[in-house]
Amino acid sequence: MNEKIKNILSVYVLRLQWLIYDLKTCSLDEDPITLHLTGGDITISLNPKNKTTMDREQAKELLPIIQAFAEGKTIQSKRINGTWIDLEMKTALNIISLIDQPQKYRIKPGPKYRSFANAEECWQEMKKHEPFGWVKYKTDDVYSFICKVEEDRCYFAVNVYWAFDTILEKYTFADGTPFGIKEE
Numbered sequence: 001m002n003e004k005i006k007n008i009l010s011v012y013v014l015r016l017q018w019l020i021y022d023l024k025t026c027s028l029d030e031d032p033i034t035l036h037l038t039g040g041d042i043t044i045s046l047n048p049k050n051k052t053t054m055d056r057e058q059a060k061e062l063l064p065i066i067q068a069f070a071e072g073k074t075i076q077s078k079r080i081n082g083t084w085i086d087l088e089m090k091t092a093l094n095i096i097s098l099i100d101q102p103q104k105y106r107i108k109p110g111p112k113y114r115s116f117a118n119a120e121e122c123w124q125e126m127k128k129h130e131p132f133g134w135v136k137y138k139t140d141d142v143y144s145f146i147c148k149v150e151e152d153r154c155y156f157a158v159n160v161y162w163a164f165d166t167i168l169e170k171y172t173f174a175d176g177t178p179f180g181i182k183e184e
Contacts, residue, residue, distance in 0.1 A: 054099050062098060065105055069093050074108035084108075113180035115165040119149045122164060125181060126173075134174035135167065143174060 076084040116122040133146045148155035155161040168180040
């Protein structure tokens, strides 16, 4: 190991020793401390906003993330550069961090779909799904058959028609895929 690296490491060892001493001499209940190891430097700051409890409004805000975690869905965290990364949380979620910085967490969004632009686009997508022409209402198990496709709408076998955007909102293909085009 070269001399420059040894000197840098010795500085960090001294800083960490000081940090350990400081942590032993303060009350974390009264003076919560945040430790940041970024950019080759150590920053220690008192953070009076750090909480270990939450009120009902915070619980309402955090419940969807906690529920998604319990269901095994992917949770993401926002990095300093603004990008979102998947968290590798097989068994634990840092609840203190979630309470303290809820804006840095989200449920990984699924793919987005848009309604069909025209009859040809609708027809081409319909040919990819089995059984052909059948859609399912999202709120129950009622299936309907599309018997006619026009430029901006589909007619159902019961002589009712819906615009493409309404069908995307209310129906899926029979296989469960949204009735629209997946956007990349």
